Amino acid sequence: MRDGCDTQISDKLMAWYDRHARDLPWRVPPGSTQMPDPYRIWLSEVMLQQTTVAAVKAYFHRFTERWPTVQALAAARDEDVMAEWAGLGYYARARNLLKCAREVARIGEFPRSREGLQALPGIGPYTSAAIAAIAFEQPETVLDGNVERVMARLFDEHTPLPQAKPILTEYAASLTPQHRPGDHAQAVMDLGATICTPRNPACGICPVMVHCAARVAGTAPALPRKTRKPAKPVRLGIAYLGRRVDGAWLMERRPPQGLLGGMLGWPGSDWTEATPADIPPQKGEWHALPEEVRHTFTHFHLRLSLRVAHLPLSATGNFIPASEFNPADLPTVMRKAHKLATAHLDLSEAS
DNA sequence: AAGGCGGGGTC
DNA sequence: GACCCAGCCTT
Structure with a gap:
C-alpha cells in the first residue's frame, strides 16, 4: 500500500492496459513519450459525456480538422459550432464548449488543477478529474458509468445508484495510483467498455478477476443496481x-x-x-x-x-x-x- | 436532491 | 419497449 492504493489491482490493470489499450484518436498510447494535447483531451471528454466512443469519433475528427486549437475554436462563430455539433445531442454541451474555449483563450491556457478546470463551463466532477489525470498526470480519480460498474463489481456493492456514488468514489480513489494516474483512469474505463460490460461481462478474461468480489458471489451481471426511471410520456x-x-x-x-x-x-x-x-x-x-x-x-x-x-x-x-x-x-x-x-x-x- | 437535457446501439 | 453510454447545469 505504498501509494495508499491497492497496488496489486492497479499494477495488473496497468499491465493489461499496456497490452490492450483501445486505439482512440484523442489518446496518446501507453508507453509513448509524447504528452497529450489538453485541447484534444478536453474536447474528447466533453463529447464523450453520456455519449458512446463510436458516436464521437467522426465529430472529434471534424472538429479538430476545422478548429485545431482552442484559440481557433474560441474564434469560431456560434452557429458554426452548433451546426458542427448537430446530431450529437445534449446541445448545452456545445454552448458550454464555446464558452469554455473563449475563457481558456482569454486566460491563455487550460488550468492544470482539478479545481481550476471545474470552474470552467461544461466541466464537472468527472471531466475535471479526467483532464487533470490524463492531460496533466495528476492523481485524480475519475468516476463515470464505466468506473461505477467496475467498482460495484470489484467490491460487490449492492447499494443502488445514485445513492452509491460516494461509496463507489471511495473505492475508485482507493485504487488510484500516484504513478500514471491518467493511464490508470483510462485503463479502468477501457476495462468497463470492453470486458466489464453492462451485460454478459467477460469475467473469464478479466485481468483482475481474482480480486472481484462480485465474481465470487456470482452477482456481477446484476451490478451496479439502479433505481429505475418512470416511463416516458x-x-x-x-x-x-x-x-x-x-x-x-x-x-x-x-x-x-x-x-x-x-x-x-x-x-x-x-x-x-x-x-x-x-x-x-x-x-x-x-x-x-x-x-x-x-x-x-x-x-x-x-x-x-x-x-x-x-x-x-x-x-x-x-x-x-x-x-x-x-x-x-x-x-x-x-x-x-x-x-x-x-x-x-x-x-x-x-x- | 431532483429533474431537464439527445441520440443511437443493443438486447 | 427498456437500458446503456468517458455527465453537467439549473432550480
Whole structure:
C-alpha cells in the first residue's frame, strides 16, 4: 500500500492496459513519450459525456480538422459550432464548449488543477478529474458509468445508484495510483467498455478477476443496481416546413436554453401531451402529411405531425437560402422532418 | 436532491 | 419497449 492504493489491482490493470489499450484518436498510447494535447483531451471528454466512443469519433475528427486549437475554436462563430455539433445531442454541451474555449483563450491556457478546470463551463466532477489525470498526470480519480460498474463489481456493492456514488468514489480513489494516474483512469474505463460490460461481462478474461468480489458471489451481471426511471410520456406537436420557390426554407433559431437550445429548427407548436392547435407560421396552402415523425428525447416520446407548403417568391420571414441549407446542420428530429417533407414536396412537384 | 437535457446501439 | 453510454447545469 505504498501509494495508499491497492497496488496489486492497479499494477495488473496497468499491465493489461499496456497490452490492450483501445486505439482512440484523442489518446496518446501507453508507453509513448509524447504528452497529450489538453485541447484534444478536453474536447474528447466533453463529447464523450453520456455519449458512446463510436458516436464521437467522426465529430472529434471534424472538429479538430476545422478548429485545431482552442484559440481557433474560441474564434469560431456560434452557429458554426452548433451546426458542427448537430446530431450529437445534449446541445448545452456545445454552448458550454464555446464558452469554455473563449475563457481558456482569454486566460491563455487550460488550468492544470482539478479545481481550476471545474470552474470552467461544461466541466464537472468527472471531466475535471479526467483532464487533470490524463492531460496533466495528476492523481485524480475519475468516476463515470464505466468506473461505477467496475467498482460495484470489484467490491460487490449492492447499494443502488445514485445513492452509491460516494461509496463507489471511495473505492475508485482507493485504487488510484500516484504513478500514471491518467493511464490508470483510462485503463479502468477501457476495462468497463470492453470486458466489464453492462451485460454478459467477460469475467473469464478479466485481468483482475481474482480480486472481484462480485465474481465470487456470482452477482456481477446484476451490478451496479439502479433505481429505475418512470416511463416516458408521449407528447404531440406540429411542425411547418415551408419551401419557397427559390428553394429557401422557412426556419427559426431556437432559444438558447431548453430543449435543442440554440439549434436551427422548423417553426411549429409547443410539444405537449395535449393535442396542439394547427396554427401555421404564415399564410399559404399547408398540406398535412399522412406520416408523422417519431422521435424519443431524454424524457418523452414525440410524435410530430408535419405540414408542408410551397411558398411564393414574395414570401418573407426567416428563410435560409438553399445554398446555405444543409440538413446535417439540424438536430436529428428536425432532420427527420426534413427528409419526410422533401419526399412529399418533390413528389408533388413531379406530378 | 431532483429533474431537464439527445441520440443511437443493443438486447 | 427498456437500458446503456468517458455527465453537467439549473432550480
